Amino acid sequence: MKPNEIDLHKELKKYFGFNQFKGLQEQVVNSIIYGNNSFVIMPTGGGKSLCYQLPALVQEGTAIVVSPLIALMKNQVDAIRGLSSEAGIAHVLNSSLTKTEINQVKSDITSGLTKLLYVAPESLTKEEYIQFLKGVKLSFVAIDEAHCISEWGHDFRPEYRNLRNIIKQLGDIPIIGLTATATPKVQEDILKNLDMPNANTFKASFNRANLYYEVKPKTKNIESDIIRFIKQHKGKSGVIYCLSRKKVEEIAHLLQVNGISAVPYHAGLDAKTRARHQDMFLMEDVDVVVATIAFGMGIDKPDVRFVIHHDIPKSLESYYQETGRAGRDGGEGHCLAYYSYKDIEKLEKFMAGKPIAEQEIGYALLQEVVAYAETSMSRRKYLLHYFGEEFDSETGDGADMDDNVRNPKKKVEAKNQVELLLKVVKETRE
Numbered sequence: 001m002k003p004n005e006i007d008l009h010k011e012l013k014k015y016f017g018f019n020q021f022k023g024l025q026e027q028v029v030n031s032i033i034y035g036n037n038s039f040v041i042m043p044t045g046g047g048k049s050l051c052y053q054l055p056a057l058v059q060e061g062t063a064i065v066v067s068p069l070i071a072l073m074k075n076q077v078d079a080i081r082g083l084s085s086e087a088g089i090a091h092v093l094n095s096s097l098t099k100t101e102i103n104q105v106k107s108d109i110t111s112g113l114t115k116l117l118y119v120a121p122e123s124l125t126k127e128e129y130i131q132f133l134k135g136v137k138l139s140f141v142a143i144d145e146a147h148c149i150s151e152w153g154h155d156f157r158p159e160y161r162n163l164r165n166i167i168k169q170l171g172d173i174p175i176i177g178l179t180a181t182a183t184p185k186v187q188e189d190i191l192k193n194l195d196m197p198n199a200n201t202f203k204a205s206f207n208r209a210n211l212y213y214e215v216k217p218k219t220k221n222i223e224s225d226i227i228r229f230i231k232q233h234k235g236k237s238g239v240i241y242c243l244s245r246k247k248v249e250e251i252a253h254l255l256q257v258n259g260i261s262a263v264p265y266h267a268g269l270d271a272k273t274r275a276r277h278q279d280m281f282l283m284e285d286v287d288v289v290v291a292t293i294a295f296g297m298g299i300d301k302p303d304v305r306f307v308i309h310h311d312i313p314k315s316l317e318s319y320y321q322e323t324g325r326a327g328r329d330g331g332e333g334h335c336l337a338y339y340s341y342k343d344i345e346k347l348e349k350f351m352a353g354k355p356i357a358e359q360e361i362g363y364a365l366l367q368e369v370v371a372y373a374e375t376s377m378s379r380r381k382y383l384l385h386y387f388g389e390e391f392d393s394e395t396g397d398g399a400d401m402d403d404n405v406r407n408p409k410k411k412v413e414a415k416n417q418v419e420l421l422l423k424v425v426k427e428t429r430e
């Protein structure tokens, strides 16, 4: 079918059961079915998958979807198979397949049955697969989590750097990159690396108007402060992020002895315990998960009412992602972070052993965290500005939803801060 003959709303309903596109989805889908290189920047939960799944389903040929996480690929393939009577409509190609399974995948692609082929970037480098894919009809290549291309992203993966070369070998096919990382630097890197300077770019707003942002100085009272906060939110779901596994265990224990139902979650726990704790949280058998950053990937609990950062994260992207797990349902979401410069120094120490280039990027990202934590301006404005988005702190959505706006620092105080800063600058210069 020609692109202009496709009734997208009908196909949307038929495959996904949805009546309406969300946000920019329809524009993106159109861009892809007309064969354009496209670049999609939408926050987590924005509905990026559909942007490439729908065009793949309605077009001839197979779309290749590159994704970094095997578990997520499997979930997506299962979901797509649920939309169709043909299991072969979607496949994963990875190193765990047997010879027989690989042959099945190949024959489903060759016969035109397979619309979506999920691959990990390292599998795509295999010569055998490249040779095979060269000989079949491909509709486009979607690169999910495209920020993995950039060293400025929070999840750099060197294999992603090779993708452009491999795709070139496969022929002249459109590319679509998708990410939830909105910093202009990462975006630039992605477009450059994929060599698609003229890609149609679609960027959704990153403003989460229902989240309240608050940063408090970290003092020795932090523990009683956290306990008080949670008791004020009795029966509500929340996540507390800590930097180390040890701290996670400590805080989880502290909460438990204070009568708060909480479980720890970190990569040091065995898989069974982790899964159990996650389920307990999702099923509301416990109110609070105390976790390292290992917790959260793909977690979709709509009614998380608070996210506390016991330790400030290493970048504003991480902060945005982690706080973003609050208030998915549009209801209240309180994001409270504790900040002390000592924690920044700790994070700097972690970077000390890394390659210089990586260290430099790490420091630059940390400086942004410091500036955010110490600012007296609208935190929302600051965050959105970091993501390249203008925000009107008087009239924008959620304008009064942060500590700085609700309780502006008094003039005197602010003035003292400036004087203090000038003094420090002067002293360091001397």
Ligand code: ADP
Pocket (backbone or CB within 6 Å): 018, 019, 020, 021, 022, 025, 042, 043, 044, 045, 046, 047, 048, 049, 050
């Ligand atoms: P992202 O990859 O951007 O984080 P997903 O693709 O995982 O987001 O989609 C997030 C959720 O939004 C999913 O539960 C999906 O089913 C839902 N969704 C996507 N598009 C629509 C739509 N047009 N109408 C209703 N729900 C949608």
Ligand code: MG
Pocket (backbone or CB within 6 Å): 048, 049, 144
């Ligand atoms: Mg996604």
